[in-house]
Amino acid sequence: MEILDIGEVAERTGVPASALRYYDEIGLVTSVGRRGLRRQFGPETIWQLSLISLGKKAGFSLKEIAAMFGKASVVELPRQTLHARADEIDNQIRDLTVLRDMLRHVADCPAPSHLECPRFRKLLRVASRPASRR
Incomplete structure (x- = not known):
């Protein structure tokens, strides 16, 4: 499994590291560990962030978007x-x-x-x- 450093995720997606940390804290994305003080993420984080971005553009709140992410990163789009x-x-x-x-x-x-x-x-x-x- 490819592990991505928070900086790599930020660079690939354009989502600032501060937003990634916040999304991790509220459970929108999940870090898989740390290397030193830097959070590490799985490759699924990239598509999750794409869905979050799309949801925000469509006017959904982060709470509404979080409800669309079911258990084990399964997307349940209502x-x-x-x-x-x-x-x-x-x-x-x-x-x-x-x-x-x-x-x-x-x-x-x-x-x-x-x-x-x-x-x-x-x-x-x-x-x-x-x-x-x-």
Whole structure:
């Protein structure tokens, strides 16, 4: 079994050693020992860190991500939770698209006053609606 030093793991994954130590302390990853004061990790740590990074990018908390790691490093991805999160991301994309369009229009609008511009006023109405009604 290939054993990786904390510095090697940090270099390969881009995850700072301080984060690796924290993840080890809270049980997200598990060090297999130490060489002097430096923690050593198994090769599975690399894919675990990739999943942690992906989970964080998707908006999951470390606690939620930890729940996805079962016993013996078995990943238990809750499909319903993933679908719900994907739906939330779709809503964020729609909201951000409206915001982007508004900013571009405001930057380029030839109207003397933005409030005189019908398109700007429409964008304001859409932006002020609750997300569930957009």
